[in-house]
Amino acid sequence: MNQRKLYTLLKREYWEHRGAMKWTPIWIGASILAIMLLGWITGQSTMFRVEGADHLVEGGLKMLENNATPEQLRAGTAAMLYGTGAIFSVAMFFVLFFYCLGALYDDRRDRSVLFWRSLPVSDLETVLSKLAMVLVVIPLVYFAAIIAFHLVMLLVAGLLIAFQGGSPTKLLWGPVEPFSYWGRLLVALGLQALWLLPLYGWLLLVSAWARSKPFLWAVMVPVVLSILEGWVNLTASLQLGFRFGDLLLSRITTGFAPMSFHADVGNQEINIGGSPGDAFNTEWGQLMERA
Secondary structure, three states: OOHHHHHHHHHHHHHHOHHHHHHHHHHHHHHHHHHHHHHHHHOOOOEEEEOOEEEEHHHHHHHHHHHOOHHHHHHHHHHHHHHHHHHHHHHHHHHHHHHHHHHOHHHHHOOHHHHHHOOOOOHHHHHHHHHHHHHHHHHHHHHHHHHHHHHHHHHHHHHHHHHOOOOHHHHHHOOOOHHHHHHHHHHHHHHHHHHOHHHHHHHHHHHHHOOOOHHHHHHHHHHHHHHHHHHHOHHHHHOOOOOHHHHHHHHHHOOOOOOOEEEEEOOEEEEEOOOOOOHHHOOHHHHHHHO
């Protein structure tokens, strides 16, 4: 497959699914920013109690600026990056899931496959272009969306802190380490694509042969197999050391989903979406070995 043909096929996929790849990240980012602004507006007169004394948010920022350690500020800003990035990651997973289900099924349903077969493009090239969308293009689109959102979020949050009388440089822009997060996210997205490749392959297979309701076929077949396995106790009798249903769930839920965060702050631990060994907190060599 030459580069021009691949570019044409990828461009076709983008235009057919530009809503999921363009507008979904925009709406997610706009919603998070709207919630942030709403929280700031409602928090203007919010009182909170520290050691028996009531303080306004503005006073709380001053206390945080004077008393928080650099490690605490770095952990807080990192949690903000990881938490908002996780929202995009979850949305991306559902986009990839339903994209795979409809990638070949929709072409057969509306008979557009007949038109594409009339062009000098083989079925293999078409399938490979769709797989490239799943493994490379869509993750990179959401990666770029996360970077753009974080830049806007850090700017808006810094302005809100300054408006409240705090120092955005000391509380936010100084401690935050976005390049470290983005680098780990990029690695995690690549590993996640390889880790979930069996799932994507199954969804594309269902999309290719299901006559109707591909979602039910994609979900119910593994569910029924898991139930039958429990009835006949097949894997235990074969001494395989795993159960089919558990294997599927672990493949989906404990893969390299880039949505976990761990930090040590003094004697306390902060965990979001996983254990300290998951995703970002794992060394590069361990990540490659696990993949």
